[in-house]
Amino acid sequence: MTYNFDEILDRSRERSKTWDPRGLKPGQLPMHGAETHFTCPYPVLDAVREVASWQVYGYPYFTDDFENSIAGWLHRRHGWKVDPAWVDFAGGIIPGMAFALQAMTKEGDQILINTPAYSPFRGVVQDNNRVLATSPLKISEEGVFFDWEDMERQFADPKTTAFILCDPHNPTGKCCTRKELERIAQLSKKYDVFVVSDEVHADFVFDGGKHICYSDVSAFAAGFSCVTVNPSKTFNVAGFRTGATIIPNEEIRQKMRVKNAAVKGISRNITGVAAFEACYDGRCDDYADQSKQYVESLRGELLDFFENTPIRMIKPEGTFVAWLDCRGLGFATQEELLSFFANECGLLMGDGREYDQKLGEGFVRIAYGFPRPQLHEAMERLSKAIKSR
Ligand SMILES: Cc1ncc(COP(=O)(O)O)c(C=O)c1O
Incomplete structure (x- = not known):
């Protein structure tokens, strides 16, 4: 079976913590939740x-x-x-x-x-x-x-x-x-x-x-x-x-x-x-192969993208999460950094301090397992907001 991970899903009907409308302003893309935004494998949907x-x-x-x-x-x-x-x-x-x-x-x-x-x-x-x-x-x-x-x-x-x-x-x-x-x-x-x-x-x-x-x-x-x-x-x-x-x-x-x-x-x-x-049990091996390949290609795009920004992406050897060193953006406080992402870019990022109170200052954690068009949108927003700083 071939999966189309480019498909953007409407997740508003779900009780997804990442997409909880109570925490999202209109248009914001939640990059803080550690999940992918792809369909479940079809055999799982059938089983359920x-x-x-x-x-x-x-x-x-x-x-x-x-x-x-x-x-x-x-x-x-x-x-x-x-x-x-x-x-x-x-x-x-x-x-x-x-x-x-x-x-x-x-x-x-x-x-x-x-x-x-x-x-x-x-x-x-x-x-x-x-x-x-x-x-x-x-x-x-x-x-x-x-x-x-x-x-x-x-x-x-x-x-x-x-x-x-x-x-x-x-x-x-x-x-x-x-x-x-x-x-x-x-x-x-x-x-x-x-x-x-x-x-x-x-x-x-x-x-x-x-x-x-x-x-x-x-x-x-x-x-x-x-x-x-x-x-x-x-x-x-x-x-x-x-x-x-x-x-x-x-x-x-x-x-x-x-x-x-x-x-x-x-x-x-x-x-x-x-x-x-x-x-x-074997019904979803093809999904796991395709999903990994897709996420790996997203990682490549993100690494290239951040090369040309003041943000340093620590190269992930695996997972769909990434640790971003944002100190190069020059914000005086973590609050300002998070507000820049949320309000200027429309992107919710994971606060680095959740991962370590001290080491996480100036860092955010993102989960980038999005359909490619959505990730591109995130990169465009970032690029524009960084340029206009
Ligand atoms: C390292 C790690 N362990 C555990 C979990 C959560 O596991 P579970 O799906 O069992 O709640 C996460 C979710 O973000 C995780 O990143």
Whole structure:
């Protein structure tokens, strides 16, 4: 099946947080929400319509199609041989992460993240009464890198009991190499630090690169980690709140299940499961291929565009998000910068401070997975507004 990602969708009927009319002025283009603006794959629409066509929506039973679908996907697409028994439902990446932290760390423990960071990582640590520790990424013309000296110091702190890895990384688009993942696994082993790996952006790795699932990097990593996945980003199905955790170690899996079982009522639902299975069981591989190719071509256009502006786009190696260094525009405050984008360009951008209060000053995060004509419109608006400054 061929998809037409150039098609501009009318999203006003949806309850989309990104397009929430209460937060958008007429004509503004929301570039702050981390989603694409393409149609869902048709097999997902069919699967959900099939469920909708039932006459009664009673208490459901589920089959092992759920576990088999994601296990098959991870093997087929990312080369990781997953036993379906390792898979558990999670109501999203962050809920899965919360259970993993509850199972593997104690209140008061220190949990390490890299900054800038997807802001719910902060919440999941602090709302679970753990203490946040941060290791800033080194961002330069050459790329985005871990600061290994700092990482080792933080892993070595006896209070640090878990590390949240985000690969591919939101907001910078950094994609880890095997060597980097191996080094994280070595630190994890040396200092007994559990790794929770958020791989929600895994299907967007560019330049012919391949995503490597963290737990697949060594036997040790497999035994002391939890990978969280969700078809939300790749297939534009975030509203179903249906993701999964993958934990190869049985003892850890059981600990997680105890935490899960304690919160009665958090369970899968019929439409979310139908969509999840359709995404992952082979019906939508063509969509994922085409979407990645399309997004990669948008990235190329944006990189060229920003070359000729005072804004520096940190080259994303993957994902459909980008981290923009806007300090060259010369605004005195972040408020002025955001207001310039919102009012002079009609573009809502993600405030860099959400990703790091200090490092994010002068930066914005955009999600650029728009139909090409819409992205062109955004670039034209930017170009005009920058020129007239
Ligand atoms: C790195 C990262 N993790 C998790 C999420 C959200 O995941 P979910 O779709 O499960 O809510 C996002 C969404 O922006 C994200 O960028």
